[in-house]
Amino acid sequence: MDYRGYVDLLCSTEDCRSELEEVLRVFVELLDDVKELRLPDLDVDPSRLPLLAGGVRGGLEGVLEIVKDIFRRHELDVGYVSIRDVIEGSLEGERALVSMLFKRALYEVVRGKDLRLQWVNGRCPVCGSLPILAIVRRERGEIFSRDVLYLRCTCGFAESYEHFKCPSCGVRGRDAFEYNIVGEITYRTCSRCGHTIGILRDNPNLDLDLIMLVVMYGLVALAKERL
């Protein structure tokens, strides 16, 4: 699917389409560079989660520098960004994009290690973020097929999760959420804590990194509408 296909999952206006298409194009260029680079191997301790906040024995600064170099090569000046900034999630604009791609790079480093990680109180075991994207996949059981919900973190970590449970506050039940349908995406907002996730049905042709960006873009647009 080209960018337009992704943009059409969300946008109904031409302004939305052209802006989101540009966001996707820039992001994919940066992400392709991250994927092409040889990232250093990191020594991780899966008993200390999230990995980003304690489970990596050294080497994180090196990965962050590699990611910042990629931004510089694309003539995006991101100034000073520390590991602490990334962990605290206090960055905005292009600096937030550095944080996102750094976490994505960290996941690329740990994904092959067969760590069998699970969500930790609804947070990502790799980077500690709260997921905002869920993909519903039809899976064949022993007798019946069933829908399985996978939460996917911005870093790339994905694992199944309970259908009607908020990863942020843990509240359960179909009625605990408000639903907003925007294009093909169902935004589900927790009535207790306000955390929102965008839910889509799986399509093997979809690139989940692009879907993540589309869902994030829609979240910001939804939040603005509410103000």
Ligand SMILES: [Zn+2]
């Ligand atoms: Zn993560």
Ligand SMILES: [Zn+2]
């Ligand atoms: Zn909640």
